[in-house]
Amino acid sequence: MGWNSWNFFFDKVTDKDIRAAADQLVATGMKDAGYNYINIDDTWEGQRDASGLLHTNSKFPDMKALADYVHSKGLKIGIYSGPGPKTCGGYEGSLGHEEQDAQMYASWGFDYLKYDACSFIPEVMEKQAPHDKAEQMRIMQAAYVKMGKALKATGRPIVYSLCQYGWDAPWEWAPAAGGNLWRSTGDVQPNWDRIAVIGFSQAGLEKYAGPGHWNDPDMLEVGNGNLTLAENRAHFSLWAMLAAPLLAGNDLPNMKPEIKAILTNRDVIAIDQDKLGKQGTRGYAEGEVEVWTRHLAGGGLAVAVFNTADNGRFASHPFHLDLAKLGLHGPQKGKDLWTGKPVTLTNNEPIEMASHDVLLVRIDAPK
Ligand code: GLA
16 A cells, blocks of 8 residues: 555656655555555656666655655655666666666665556567567566566565556466566546446456455546546445555645545455455446455455446435345345445345445455
C-alpha cells in the first residue's frame, strides 16, 4: 500500500510534491491505515554522464536527500525506470545500465522499483525479432529477469514491480523474475468504464496471486477525475476483492473528507490486506450485476455485489441475490463495510442498487 505520483501529477511531479505527499500520508492518517510507500513515477530522470551514471533532472535536485526525508516520516520510497532506451515519458531508460542503475537506487536508499516496458517494445523486441512474437516475449522476459537480478545483487530489499501491461501472461513468469507484483492490464483511467473493464477482467487470475507476488490491475484512481462517490467506493471495493496493491494516486494535500473516508476505510483495507492472501473472483454475473467473493483468513468470506450498469435497480425490479450460487445456504450474518452496520444476507434477497454502486459485506462465519 502507498501512493504513486502518476495518476494525479503525471509529468509535472517535483521533489516538493513528493515531500508534500509524504507529509500528507502521515497527517491524514493514511500511513496509520497502512499506506507506507511513496512512489515517484516517470519524469525524474536527467542525462547520463560519461561514466554512464544517470543524473536527475532539475525537478529532483537531490534524490538521496528526498529518500532520507521520506524515510524520516517512517515511510518507504519507490522509483521508476524501464528496460528500454527511454521511459514512457521519453526520459532515460535503463537499457545497458541495469546494474549501475540498481546500485544507484540502492545507494539513494530506494525500497521499490516500478519497471515499465514502453520503448523496449519497439526499440528492442520488435527490432531484434521483427516477425517473431514468441521470441519478442522471450526477450522481454529476459530483460525483466536481468533487472530482477540487478536489484537482488544490491543486497537491499527492493520491491520489484513489473509494468508491461499484462503482455504474455506475466503472472506465469514474473515471480521467477523476482517480481513482487506485475501489471495485469493496460493503464487505468479515472472513469468508470475503464475501471470496470480492468477490474472485472481479473477473474481467473486469482490462482497466481499470494503473499509476496500479486497481480496488479494498476493504481487507484480514487479521488481523481469526475468519479462519483459510488464509483470511488466500487473501485476501492473491487481492488480490495482483487487483493490488489493499493497505491493511491490522488492529490493528497487537497483530499476531500469523503475521499479520505473511502481510502482509509479500515474494514475494506482489511479485506485487501487479508493474511490468507487469496485473491477474490467472480461468483456469478447476471447481466450487468457482478457478484464476487473472496475467502479470508479464519474462514470468513467477503461478498461484493456491483451494479456495473449505467442505470439502477430499484424496488420495482431489484437485484435478487442467489446465495446458493456462492455456495452459501441460509441466512448469512455479516457487516456492511460501507455503512458499518450489521447485515444479514438472505437467499433471493432483493437488493436495490444505484448505478456503479457496490454492496460489500464481510461474513465471518459463512454457512
Ligand atoms: C505507463 C505506465 C503508467 C505510467 C506511465 C509513465 O503508461 O503504465 O503507469 O508509469 O507509463 O510514463
